[in-house]
Amino acid sequence: MWIVFALLAATFFGARGILYQWTSRQNLNRDLMLCGVFYVGFIISVSTMYILGQEWQSWTEVGVGLALGFGSFMANAALHKGFSVGKASLISVLSGLPPLFVVLFAFLLWDETLTTQQMMGFAVIFSGLYIIRYSNDISLSNLQGAQWGLLAALCFSFNDMLGKQSTRLDADIFATLTLMFGFGSLLFAISWLKNRSKLKTKIADTAWPEWKTFGCGMVVGLTNMAGMVAILNAFALGTTGLVSAIAAMNILIILLYTRLVLKEPFTRQEVIGITTAVIGILILRLSQ
Template sequence: MWIIYALLAALFFGVRGVMYQWTSQKNINRNLMLFGVFFVGFVISAIAMIALDQRWHNLAQVCVGLALGLGSFSANAALHKGFSVGKASLISILSGLTPLFVLLFAFLFWHETLTNQQLIGFVIIFSGLYIIRYSNDISWHNLQGAQWGLLAGLCFSVNDLLSKQSTRLEADIFATLTLMFGFGSLLFAFSWLKNKNTQLNTNDARPRWSNTKTFVCGLGVGLTNVLGMVAIISAFALGTTGLVSAISAMNILIILLYTRIILKESFSRQEITGLTTALVGIVVLRLSA
């Protein structure tokens, strides 16, 4: 059953990634949009928590929920920023390295060991990144959003570990998500109020979205986010940390399909080789157990 939950998480997060990429190309206030993403998650989680009579049973559960809010704030902000300044395919690959980071951190924190196949996946993925790093249009001086993709991958890996920790603490899922989305909403709302106009380019020829339209769009994107979180925490409750994270990372395939069919992005041979190698490495990780 955990495989179904993990695949559902991949689907919902993949759709979220596509919507992030689409909105990142609009002349909108990013913080306001992401405030809407988290606010709808908070409302849905709070209603579900009350309806199902869920609650927080100890301080550790509260701390994990709040930490998830901070981690999600950082991860979603980095992902959306990456899509706004870099190639969608590259950002999706780098942010898709989450399962690799999860495997490493799970080994350090919980002594979950790497199998030979997982180690092979590790080497293949970083070989792919090395090739991408030396592609024609990516350099130390022109990363084209790669740093944001890597930051998003790291933050999402922290979220996966915290999600797993919430299940180890036997925390109620919607109580945890209420704290996560609630705290994340506050952080994005504060960021929006502090920098209302800095993210809008007054010289941009594209139509500027109103605050209402931006927030409502965020509410729509947030539906995919909350569904993905419910699915992945349910999977973590039943499956192993690294494998669940790896399967849910299949969302990058949805994003890549979108970039090829809809955006019609073209790649150099070196980029294709690097992207393909990285994907093969992630597939190797998924097949390991």
């Protein structure tokens, strides 16, 4: 059953990525939009938590929930920023690397042994990334948004490990999500309010009004909420690395969108690099 939840998570997160890419090209305030994304998750989570009679059992569970909120704040901000300044296919591939970091962190922190197949997966992924870097002429002075994709991957892997930890604590799912979405929406609200006065003098008359921006975020947030519920259920039933790897397959949905809808032209080197990176992730998945 866990694989069904993991595949659902991949589908919902893929839809979220597509909507992030689209909204990143609109003349709207990113912080306010993402505040809406998290706020709708908070409303649904706290309502469901109350209906089901769920609660927090310890301060450790509260800490994990708040840490998830901070990690999600960083990850979603980085992903949306990446889509706004970089090529969608490049950002989606780079942000789809949490399984790589999850397995590495498990090895460094918990002394989990790396198998030959996992090492092979790492080598293939790094080969694919090098080809992508070469084909896009990415350098330290010309990152083309790659830094945001990698930051998103790091933060999403951090969240994957925290999500698994919450299930190891037998924390109620909607109690955890209430803290995550509540804290995340608060952080985005603070960021928006902090820069609101500055933005008012810079944004053109064609910018989206605040109510429309926030409402759009709430619609996008439904995909994020559904994805989080699915992946936490998957973590509760399956192994961390395997669930993370399958959920990361959302990049295939985003890549299909960039090719068929955005009509992004792929060079031969990009096709080889993207294919190689995806194969590496699949090797990691099969190694679990």
